[in-house]
Amino acid sequence: MATAREVSDRAARRDVRDRWLLSAPALIVIFFAAIGPLFVMLAYSFMAKGDYGDVKFGQFSLDGWFSVFLQRDIFDDTITLADAHLSIFWRSVRLSVITTVLTIALGFPTAYFIATRPRHTREIWVFLVTIPFWTNLLIRTFAMQEVIRNEGILNTLLIRLGIIAQPLQIMYTDAAILFGMVYVYLPLMVLPLYASMEKLDFRLVEAGYDLYAGRLQVLRRVIFPLVKPGVIAGSILVFIPSLGAYVIPRVLGGGKNMMLGNLIEMQFGAGRNWPLGAAISITLMAIVMVALLFYVRNTARSGAGHG
Amino acid sequence: MPKPEGVQEKRIAVEARGITKIFGAGENALRALDNVSVSIRQNEFFTLLGPSGCGKTTLLRLIAGFEYPSEGAILLDGTDIATLPPFKRPVNTVFQSYALFPHLTVAQNIAFGLEMLGKPRAEINARVAQMLKLVQMEELGQRRTDQISGGQAQRVALARALAPSPKVLLLDEPLSALDYKLRKEMQIELKRMQHETGITFIFVTHDQEEALTMSDRIAVMSKGKILQIGGPRDIYERPSDRFVANFIGETNFIDAEIDGATGGAAAVIARLPGGAQIAAGVPDGMVPRGRVAIVVRPEHAVLARPDEGGQLRGTVENVVYSGTDTHFHVRLDGGNPFVVRSQNRRGTEAAFAAGDPVAVRIQDGAAQVLRD
Structure with missing residues (x-):
């Protein structure tokens, strides 16, 4: 037994x-x-590149990783920083950070507006925010091109209103990429922001006013700390795809204003340098991870208890 | 600071003048307050008492600044504050839900108002320590607000509202979420704090016992109007209105007749059904004549044997023992009910049983004419 x-x-x-x-x-x-x-x-x-793309199996090589940030002069073999790559890295990070900040600036009032509507109309507003998702990203990006190109809606309007005499060159600049990314990623910021604002106890806002906090101070000291989890979730959802954006810089930025996604695509395509493409991809992942760790640590420190 | 005794002319802290508040518009318009005027004195524990929906919380929110009046003025120390936003009024609120900031510690919650006023750090720290001591929570300053009990949260809410030394403290049913015993403790605590700080308290409650226990004066409200303002004893013993008499404590209503008008007197002689006459108090400014209702509290009457005499006669229908008291439910000869409450003392038994014919003796000064 x-x-x-x-x-x-x-x-x-x-x-x-x-x-x-x-x-x-x-x-x-x-x-x-x-x-x-x-x-x-x-x-x-970590492999050597093949002559027509692909890699040479079994041939160990650090060339791919070497070329991520460095370059060797063909004539005298001096090693210098790869300016072209660095400027693409820098543009990607910079545009992604600006996109995140702009979507917070635009998304915060939007989410606040929706969260303060009567309960039965909120759903309609949320539904409206999600409508752009129904259309393919590529189509939406071309639509944005229609808005910002020299003969586009924006320039035509500004000229008609007499604000500018010559059309603004927005297409094929970083500004065009920003226009596109803010437009495409804004819903990804609004939705998590709204989710945390909907839970916000507006009696706390009254308590803030009661304790001599003006409107800005209530926003900064009461509302913002309480919806911070939503801001962080939205920032992650916007920052990560921005960093790896491919279609938007390709269509709106043109050939000169590349971002990391385009650089990687180039290595696997016309560049025929798969090891370098793989190394850049992993570097991109590392950047995302560092950014995430930074976000998470930031939340853990200040948001303990009500995350 | 001890309150000066016998001083009649006290300064007015808050005055509401002809306040009307209408929510919504058109057919759905709700008149929450209807031409309400009230003066609340400096250093007074003033209670707004009434059933839910009577407008008491709306009046409080108007004073706090969360709502703006449709008509009328709100004066704080003589200046109209009705259009100022809440953060410009030297008035703080203890919310029914406490509304403590969940992202701040207990001490940070208490410091919030002082920080917003731009006080120096050292002063804030000293004041927070002082407040924690006042509410007996010195040890818990670093706790998060979800790590304290309901009673403690109540104390923090109080400390947070008192920390900036407001001219007036508004309390919106702050004790309603506490259990009975804690509520009793907090009632005494609140009185102590009001006494220690010398701040005017405006307290909103629907609990008549709470109002009677704590208040210097009470305003009884119903349907957006103030029906009666007075001290607890005034309100309880000399209710001017049927609603007030009914809302506060148990009451007997008797129909009576007043023969001669004695204009402006504080008391009249009323003829009760059965022919007996009784002196009855009259609400201010009322000149009663003809048929009136008078009111007598159950503990202001005693039962006697029919041959011993009393103003009313009837038969005991029911005897209810309730620990401290015994209630005798009497059916008067005219058919109306009348309840007499007598306190139980050691060694005394209920002297009357159901079915006994009795006389009801109303004590001098116990009868009061109602305004309606």
Whole structure:
């Protein structure tokens, strides 16, 4: 006869085994579909490039990683920083940060407006915010081009109103990319902001006013700290895809104003340098991770208890 | 600071003049306050008492500045503040829900108002320590607001509102979320704090017992109007209005007749059903004549045997023992009910049983004519 202790131990072991068996199919799919390709990319980044794309299997090389930030002069072999790459990195980070800040600036009042509507009309507003998602990103980007190009809606309007005499050259500049990214990613900021603002207890706002806080101070000292989780969630949702944006800089930025996504695409395409493309991709991931860690630490420090 | 005794002319802290507040418009318009005027004195514990929906909280919110009156003026120390935003009024509120800031500690909550006023850090710290001591929470300043009990949250809300030394403290049913015992404790605490700080308290409640226990004066409200203003004893013993008499404590209503008008007197002789006559108090400014209703509190009457004499006669229908008291439910000869409450003392038994014929003796000065 087994003792009660043995029976219970056996049951616990079976429990653990069953749990692994039941989740095995999902774990296998996740490994091969999500994590596996990352390892392939990591491996490729350490191989020599093939002559017509691809890589030479089994030939270890650091050339890919070397070329991410550095370049070697073809004539005298001096090593210098790869200015072209650095400026693309810098543009990507800069435009992504500006996009995040602009979407917060535009999304905050929007979300506040929706959260302060009567309950039954809020759903309509949220629904309206999601409408752009119904259309393909590429189509929306071309639509934005129609707005900002020299003969576009914006310039025509400004000239008709007599504000400018010559059309503003917005297309094929960083400003064009910003226009596009703010437009495309704004809903991703509004939705999480609204979600946390809807939970905001407006009696706390009254308490703030009661304790001599003016409108700006209530915003800064009461509302903002309370909806901070929404601001952070929205920032993550906007910053990460901005950093890797491909379609928007391609269509609106033209060939000169590349972002990381375009640089990577180029290495796998016309550039025929897969190891470099893989290395840049992993670098991009590292930047995202550092940014995420920064965000998470920031929340953990100040948002403890009501995250 | 001790209150000066016998001083009749006290300065007015807050005055509402002809306040009307209408919410909404058109058919859905709701008249929450209807031409309400009231003067609240300096250093007074003033209570707005009434059932829910009577407008008491609206009046409080108008004084705080969360709402603006449709008509009328609100004077604080003589200046009209009715159009000032809440953050420009030297008035603080203890909210029913407490509304403590969840992202701040207890001490930071208390410091909030002082910081907004731009006080120097050292002064703020000293004041916060002083406030924590006042509400007996010295040890808990660094706690988060979700780490304290409901009673403690109540104390923090109080300390936060008192910290900037407001001219007037508004309390919106602050004790309603506490259990009975804690509520009793806080009632005494609140009185103590009001006494120690010397700040005018305006307290909103629907609990008549709470109002009677704590207040210097009470305004009884119903349907957007103030029906009666007076001290707890005035309100309880000399209600001017049927609603007031009914809302506060148990009451007997008797129909009576007044023969001769004695204009402007504080008391009249009323003839009760059965023919007995009784002196009854009259509300200010009323000249009663003809049929009136008079009111007598159950503990202001005693039962006697029919041959001993009393103003009313009837039969005991029911005797209810309730610990401290015994209630005798009497059916008067005219058919109306009348309740007599007598305090139970050691060694005395209920002297009357159901079915006994009795006389009801109303104590001198206990009868009061109602305005309606």
